[in-house]
Amino acid sequence: MNCVFSKRNLMLLALGAIIALMAACAPAVAPTTAPPTAAPAQPTAAPAQPTAAPAQPTAVPAQPTSAPSTGSKVISIAYTQEPNNLSPLYTNQWFTANLFDLFLANALITFNDKNEPLPWIAQEIPSIENGGISADGKVITFKLRDDVKWSDGVPLTADDYVFTWQMVMSDKNTVTSRDPFDSVVDKVEATDPHTLVVTFKEPYAPWMTTIFSRVNSSVALPKHILEPVFQKDGTLDNAEWNRAPTVGVGPFLFKEWETGSHLTFQANPDFWMGKPKADQIFFRIVPDDAAQLAAIKAGDVDVGVFISPSDVPELEKLGTVDIAKVQSGYKESWYFNMSADEATKGHPALQDANVRRAIVMAVDRDKIDQELLYGLTKPALTFWDGMAQADPNIEPIKYDPEGAKKLLDDAGWKVGADGIREKDGEKLKLRYLTTTREVRKNTQAIVQQAWKAVGIDADLVTHPSDVFFNSFGDKGPVATGQYDVAQWSNSPKFPDPDTVDWLCSEIPSEANPPGNNWEFICDKDLDALFQQQARTVDAKARTELFFQIQKMIADKVYWVSIWDDPDLWTISKKLTDVKFSGATPFWNAYQWDKTQ
Amino acid sequence: MGRYIIRRLLQAIPLLFLISIIVFVLIMNMGDPLVSFAGRNGQVKGKDRERLIRQLGLDQPLYMQYIVWLIGNDWMKIDVNGDGTPDTPGERRGVLRGDLGTSVVTKQPVLKMIGDRLPNTLLLMFTAEIVIIVFALLLGILSAVGQYSWYDNLFTGLSFVGFSMPVPLLALGLIYIFGVYLKRAGLPYFPTVGMFEPSVGKTPEQVLWHMALPIATLSIISIAAYSRFIRSNMLEVSSQDYMRTARSKGLSERLILFKHALKNAALPIVTLIGLDLGFLLAGALVTETIFSWPGMGRLFYDHAVKSDLPVLMGILMLISVSVVFFQIVTDVTYTFLDPRIRYH
Numbered sequence: 001m002n003c004v005f006s007k008r009n010l011m012l013l014a015l016g017a018i019i020a021l022m023a024a025c026a027p028a029v030a031p032t033t034a035p036p037t038a039a040p041a042q043p044t045a046a047p048a049q050p051t052a053a054p055a056q057p058t059a060v061p062a063q064p065t066s067a068p069s070t071g072s073k074v075i076s077i078a079y080t081q082e083p084n085n086l087s088p089l090y091t092n093q094w095f096t097a098n099l100f101d102l103f104l105a106n107a108l109i110t111f112n113d114k115n116e117p118l119p120w121i122a123q124e125i126p127s128i129e130n131g132g133i134s135a136d137g138k139v140i141t142f143k144l145r146d147d148v149k150w151s152d153g154v155p156l157t158a159d160d161y162v163f164t165w166q167m168v169m170s171d172k173n174t175v176t177s178r179d180p181f182d183s184v185v186d187k188v189e190a191t192d193p194h195t196l197v198v199t200f201k202e203p204y205a206p207w208m209t210t211i212f213s214r215v216n217s218s219v220a221l222p223k224h225i226l227e228p229v230f231q232k233d234g235t236l237d238n239a240e241w242n243r244a245p246t247v248g249v250g251p252f253l254f255k256e257w258e259t260g261s262h263l264t265f266q267a268n269p270d271f272w273m274g275k276p277k278a279d280q281i282f283f284r285i286v287p288d289d290a291a292q293l294a295a296i297k298a299g300d301v302d303v304g305v306f307i308s309p310s311d312v313p314e315l316e317k318l319g320t321v322d323i324a325k326v327q328s329g330y331k332e333s334w335y336f337n338m339s340a341d342e343a344t345k346g347h348p349a350l351q352d353a354n355v356r357r358a359i360v361m362a363v364d365r366d367k368i369d370q371e372l373l374y375g376l377t378k379p380a381l382t383f384w385d386g387m388a389q390a391d392p393n394i395e396p397i398k399y400d401p402e403g404a405k406k407l408l409d410d411a412g413w414k415v416g417a418d419g420i421r422e423k424d425g426e427k428l429k430l431r432y433l434t435t436t437r438e439v440r441k442n443t444q445a446i447v448q449q450a451w452k453a454v455g456i457d458a459d460l461v462t463h464p465s466d467v468f469f470n471s472f473g474d475k476g477p478v479a480t481g482q483y484d485v486a487q488w489s490n491s492p493k494f495p496d497p498d499t500v501d502w503l504c505s506e507i508p509s510e511a512n513p514p515g516n517n518w519e520f521i522c523d524k525d526l527d528a529l530f531q532q533q534a535r536t537v538d539a540k541a542r543t544e545l546f547f548q549i550q551k552m553i554a555d556k557v558y559w560v561s562i563w564d565d566p567d568l569w570t571i572s573k574k575l576t577d578v579k580f581s582g583a584t585p586f587w588n589a590y591q592w593d594k595t596q
Numbered sequence: 597m598g599r600y601i602i603r604r605l606l607q608a609i610p611l612l613f614l615i616s617i618i619v620f621v622l623i624m625n626m627g628d629p630l631v632s633f634a635g636r637n638g639q640v641k642g643k644d645r646e647r648l649i650r651q652l653g654l655d656q657p658l659y660m661q662y663i664v665w666l667i668g669n670d671w672m673k674i675d676v677n678g679d680g681t682p683d684t685p686g687e688r689r690g691v692l693r694g695d696l697g698t699s700v701v702t703k704q705p706v707l708k709m710i711g712d713r714l715p716n717t718l719l720l721m722f723t724a725e726i727v728i729i730v731f732a733l734l735l736g737i738l739s740a741v742g743q744y745s746w747y748d749n750l751f752t753g754l755s756f757v758g759f760s761m762p763v764p765l766l767a768l769g770l771i772y773i774f775g776v777y778l779k780r781a782g783l784p785y786f787p788t789v790g791m792f793e794p795s796v797g798k799t800p801e802q803v804l805w806h807m808a809l810p811i812a813t814l815s816i817i818s819i820a821a822y823s824r825f826i827r828s829n830m831l832e833v834s835s836q837d838y839m840r841t842a843r844s845k846g847l848s849e850r851l852i853l854f855k856h857a858l859k860n861a862a863l864p865i866v867t868l869i870g871l872d873l874g875f876l877l878a879g880a881l882v883t884e885t886i887f888s889w890p891g892m893g894r895l896f897y898d899h900a901v902k903s904d905l906p907v908l909m910g911i912l913m914l915i916s917v918s919v920v921f922f923q924i925v926t927d928v929t930y931t932f933l934d935p936r937i938r939y940h
Contacts, residue, residue, distance in 0.1 A: 074794050082898060084632055084701045092634065171677040174651040176633045177644045242703050258798075259702075259712050260890025260898075261791055282794035287894065288886045290764070294771045295788040298779050466627060471641070474628065514641040 072279040073594045075575065077303040078286040078295060082260065087242035088217040089167060089175045097217045101586035102265045102281060105250030106156055107214040108142055108196075110587045113579035115327065115386060115495040117208055118587075121145055121156070125208075128538055137203030137537035138186075140211070142196040148272045152247050154224050158190030161212055163223035172235040176217075180210050203535040205542055206498035214584045215494070222247050251276040251590035260285060277577075277593040296321060296570050302594070303578070304570035309373045309439075312568065321570040325376065327386035328582035329494030330565040334360070335478075335486045336558070339520035344481025344508075346520070347430055349423070354407045356557035359430075359485065360397045361404035362454040363447050369563045371446075372439050376568070380561035382550045386582065389497040389546040394554045404454045413455075421455040429457040430484040433477060435465040440487055443562065473513030480508070481520060489565045495583045497546055498534060502558065503527055519558070526552055597931070600939040601924060608920045615916050616691075616909070620662050623908050629654055632701045632902035650678050652700065665697065665909060666690050691913070697906030701899060706910035709895065714877065716791070717891035720807065720884075721876040724814035729869065731819045736826025741853070743831060751823065758820030767813045767886040774809060789888040810887040814880055822868070829861035836860070863933050870926025874919030878911075 083096035088104065091097070101110075108122040119125050123143045126132020133140050148156040165188040167173055168181050186199040198211055209215035225247050229239045236242070245254045251273070252265035263283040267276045284301060286292045293311055296304045299320060307315065312323055336356055337346025349355045365379045384390040413421040413428050421428040432447065434440040441462055448458040463477055468488070470476030478486050492499040500506055504522035508515030526549065533545040553559050567585075571578050577591040630640040630648055640648060649655050653664065653674065669686030676684045689695035696706035735755075739748040775788035786809050787793070792802035833839065834857055842852045879893030892911065899907040930937045 072795070076794050084902075085703055087703075090703055091632075093632075171651075174648060176648075177640070178647070179642075179644060182643060237703055238698065258890065259709065260716070260894055261888070262794070264794070280794070284790050284794070284888060285890070286789050286888045287898075288888075290768050291771065291789050291886045291888065294768065294776055298776045298788045300775075300788050300790075470628075514645060516641070 073277070074280045074282050075278050075303070075592060075594055076282040076284055076301045078292045078301040078305060079283045080285075080287055080289065080292060080306055082285045082287075083257075083263070085242045086245050086254065086257070087236070087239070088164075088219050088221070089173060089236060090242060092176050092217055097214065098585050099263070099265075099283075100214055100217065100219050101250065101584055102252040102589055103245060103248035103250045103254045104219050105214075106148070106160070106212075106220045107584075108144075108212045109208050110214060111495055111581045111583040112587060113326075113581045115581055115583050116388070117495075121148060133537050137205075137535065138200045140198045140200075140207060142198070144194040144196060145272070146194045148249060149270065150222050150224070150247050150249050151253050151268060151270070154222070155193070156220070156249055157193040158196040159193065160220040160223045161196050162188050162190050163227060164212070164218070164220045167221060167226070167230065167236055168218070170230075170235075172230075172237075174235075174237055179216070180204075180206075181218075185211070203537050205534050205537050206493060206496045209493055209496040209498075209583070214587075215496070222249075252281050255280075271590060273590055276590040278589075281589065281592075299572070302572040302575055305567075307568040307570055309376050309568065312374055312376060315570055319573075321572055324569040324571050324578075324580055325566045326569060326580045326582045326585065327564070328567045329386060329491035330489045330567075331380040331383065331385065331491070331561040332487065332489045332563045332565050333380075333383075334560045334562060335488070335519045337481055337484050337486070337520060338522075338558075339481045339507075341481075341520070344520060346481060347428075347484040348426065349411070349413060349428055350484060352411050353556045354411050355413065357397060358404040358407040358411075358454070359451070359456065360557065360560050361400045361407070362456065363450045364399040365562055366399070368443055368446055372442050373563055377563045377566060380564040383492055383499065383553065383559055383561075384497050384546060384550065385561075385564060387492075387495045387497055389543045391547045391550045394550055397557070397560065401450070401454050408454065408456075415455045419452075419455060420457045427457060428455065429459060431461060431482070432458045432485045432487070433461045433463065433468070433483040434487040435468045436462045437465070443487065471514050472508030478518045479515070481518075486518070487562065497542075499530065502553075503530055521558055523552070523556070523558070526558075597928070597939060601928065604924045604927070608917075608924075611920065612913070612916055616666075616913060617662065619912050620665065620905075620909060621658065623903070623905050624658060624661070626900075627903050629700070629903045629905065632904065647678065651676055664688060664690065665906075667692055668695060691909075696910040699899070699904055699907045701902050701904045701907070706906050709907060710892070710910055710914060713879075713890060713892050713895045716889065717877065717879040717884075717893070719803075720810060720814070720889060720891060721879065723807065724811045724818075725869075725872060725876060727811060727815045728818045728822060731815065732822035732826055735819065735823035737830060737853070737858070739823065739827040740830035740834070748827075755820035755824050758816045759824075761817060763813065763817065763882045764886060766816060767809070767883060770809045770812055771886070789886075791889065806887075810883050810889055813883050813887070822865070825868070826861065826865060829864060830857055833857050833861045859933060863930065866929055866933060867926060870922050870929070871919075873925075874922035875915065877918045878915045 079095055081093070081095045083099065084091040084093050086096065086099065086103075088097075088100060100107075106121050108120060109117050109125060110120040112118055117125055121144055123145055124130060124132070126140050126142060128135065128137075132142070144156075144158055146155070150156055165181060165185070168175055168178055184200050184202060184204045186201050189197045189199075191197055198207070210218065212218050212220060226236060226239060226241060229241070230236050233239070241247075243257065248254055248268075251268055251271045253268045255264045255266040257263045262285060265281045267279050269275045286295060286301070289308065292301070292304055295301045296315065297318060304321075307323070315321055316323060336350045337344070338350060339346050340351065369375065369378050379396065381392070381394045381396055382390050408421055408428075412423045414423065416422045416427070430451075432444055434444060444458075444460045444462070448460060451458050461477075461483070468476065468478060470479065472479040477483060478488075490501070501516050502519065502521050502523075503517060504524075504527050506512075506515045506517035507520050507522060508518065529545055529549045529552070533542050533549070536542040536545060567582065569580060574595050576593045576595065577588065579588050579591075581587050629652070630645060633640045633644070633648060653661060653669075656664070664686070668688040668690030670689055672686055673682040674684055674686050675682040688697060691697075698705055699709060702709065735751050739751050742748050771788050774786040778785035787806050791806050792798045796802055839852065839856060842856045877892060878896070879891035881893035881897050883889065884891040884893045885897070896908065896911050927939070931939065
């Protein structure tokens with residue numbers, strides 16, 4: 001996604017060039033001074049292999065070690081990124097987290113293809129009504145299924161979850177993230193082998209995607225395998241299980257990973273919902289998008305991932321694949337710099353909600369989606385589209401250039417001699433920032449024309465995405481407020497609506513460099529609603545609060561979507577029952593089937 | 597000669613140190629070292645960021661991090677829980693004691709990761725190099741012998757096309773012709789990506805079959821360039837006095853060609869190949885990426901975008917050592933090819 005000639009890639013080139021140069025500078029004909037005769041101290045590469053082979057139990061289920069016979073059903077999936085490792089402790093990577101639904105499918109709750117929650121290892125979804133959530137909202141009790149076993153026959157119990165929490169919190173492990181266990185969780189206990197009790201410091205509503213969930217990769221580790229390793233090594237950082245999770249729980253079990261090439265997962269005949277229909281899932285690492293496209297066309301892979309919208313018309317013509325549009329929460333959006341602070345200041349006109357509305361009304365967003373995204377998507381109504389909490393009654397802002405002109409006139413921004421509006425000597429010229437992605441640059445060009453027609457001037461700026469998304473601390477152009485309107489794609493916590501991006505406390509500054517509120521919005525009413533929803537454990541009351549939030553954001557034009565940004569997959573017509581969820585794509589892998 | 601080789605090896609040591617320092621500093625300035633810990637859209641933030649920076653030792657000054665990389669930290673205590681007191685003994689032994697470190701991303705020893713990839717790269721690159729040398733010599737000599745003949749003109753034309761071909765275009769062109777269209781037409785075809793078919797397994801036949809297109813991609817451009825080079829060297833040599841002498845002695849054309857012309861024309865070619873050999877370990881990023889070949893080029897790139905210092909340092913130092921080594925080998929080879937060159 002990064003531009004090919006980003007700063008980093010230039011660095012790499014420079015590195016290569018330096019090595020070549022320095023090596024070439026070694027004199028071809030040596031000077032004649034008498035050399036010392038000592039043997040060269042070449043670093044003798046005695047491999048420092050950690051000898052910590054974890055004490056694996058011997059009862060790994062019988063897996064065929066040879067290649068599957070030709071009659072077996074192998075589903076091959078193209079993966080454009082290779083997993084970092086296979087431990088939920090050590091990666092948040094989307095490509096890896098999906099795999100947990102195959103071999104480590106022990107999230108308490110999962111999400112179906114409509115992104116609705118389903119009880120998974122939890123027997124039912126805890127609520128105040130069924131007594132699973134205490135009246136004060138601080139204690140959640142999960143009753144776990146008692147028929148689930150690890151692939152070596154050891155039962156999955158509440159102790160595995162407690163152990164996982166301890167490992168996440170241990171200073172000995174360099175885990176990817178402790179969020180939210182370090183901030184909101186007081187303790188995690190197993191009151192009996194199949195009862196898990198989580199106690200929070202405050203009432204905590206967004207637990208479904210964060211507490212032993214697949215969505216934030218907090219699924220449970222096998223205590224009986226990893227506790228001895230932790231005791232022996234003092235850390236799980238070097239456990240072999242991280243790369244070769246030979247003991248798992250789920251419809252498919254880890255079989256093999258050849259780095260850079262492929263990963264295979266073999267059907268688990270003892271899966272608690274019955275033996276999966278496919279025999280093997282094969283992930284082929286295909287880092288190049290164009291090569292992936294060729295492989296899809298040749299039928300060399302059954303499933304393709306992150307398809308570009310521009311390839312969709314051609315793929316549809318093939319007739320051999322279906323295109324799956326999966327709602328994943330991401331929305332391509334406009335953000336307005338609302339900062340009035342001198343260092344991060346946005347254009348003063350943006351303080352006026354009517355000006356923001358006019359900026360949006362001037363642009364035909366449906367046409368952009370039609371032309372640039374082949375009509376595959378349209379503007380999202382709310383930041384929470386695709387979730388149960390989305391308010392379907394929000395009125396979209398319609399394309400209306402005349403209305404936009406009127407709003408701007410009324411706000412005092414009058415057309416000047418050069419056709420650009422101005423007020424009190426200040427021109428209505430907006431710095432419009434986005435990343436170097438082609439579709440974004442094209443959007444910029446269309447918007448610039450549309451704005452010009454109503455008297456708004458645009459200064460188009462693009463940055464490679466690694467620069468664009470830098471934090472305030474790393475001098476990112478957006479995070480430091482060097483923009484008026486910015487375009488990028490973002491998502492709430494999906495499919496749980498919790499969102500922190502518009503809290504006043506998230507505004508980035510010298511005192512808070514990692515702050516997420518790059519729009520510098522600080523609306524006390526909005527802030528209070530966001531704070532309140534996070535503590536409202538009653539689902540219905542929480543949805544009510546979200547309806548208020550969405551109305552406020554729409555009325556005040558704090559955020560506008562240019563297009564909803566679904567994940568596009570290709571699925572071979574040979575496959576049946578592949579129903580990707582935006583939150584947990586492979587949730588129903590046990591049902592996938594392949595016709596020959 | 598022995599003394600010369602030893603001297604060259606000794607000279608390589610400060611050179612490698614210098615390379616390691618420059619590369620280390622460059623990598624450390626190359627973006628967010630925690631980027632691989634981030635999720636789908638963003639960065640590691642807040643408390644997690646502070647904790648990881650401390651746990652990974654990134655809060656130490658740059659020279660300290662280099663020293664740890666070089667000689668390890670098992671002789672000192674480090675602060676892992678953030679209470680301000682270093683109380684846990686370090687566990688790294690440093691490069692000089694054979695510990696290339698552990699990848700930040702995969703948590704695997706770097707040596708193991710390189711060991712996993714190196715055979716794939718060598719298989720691909722050495723095979724390609726052999727194909728390149730054989731075909732380049734063949735075409736170059738043929739062209740030189742039959743200067744301005746129809747086949748010389750043909751090779752000249754083709755090599756211009758081949759030489760100006762961008763690698764991605766060539767690779768994808770081959771994939772579409774041999775992998776997509778031939779397959780669709782029901783003809784014998786080559787596979788698009790990967791090392792083998794999942795339904796068959798990783799057999800030698802499968803790997804050979806899957807190697808064909810990447811090797812063609814790697815070879816075509818180099819054959820085009822090298823064959824021109826060989827041709828012009830051969831032509832230059834064949835106008836030398838000793839060639840006339842050889843001819844007037846009544847030697848056979850074949851003997852003149854291979855003993856006198858080729859051996860003398862080979863010197864610059866050996867230099868080129870010697871340089872190539874050192875870099876073979878580095879793999880071929882674009883070709884490996886397009887054909888999903890699990891080689892070193894991709895290992896390097898994947899970990900470069902994730903700012904994985906131990907892996908990058910490991911690969912770059914390995915390549916540096918290999919380049920230096922093959923240059924020494926090349927220089928020594930000169931003495932066999934050209935008796936006028938002597939090292940003391």
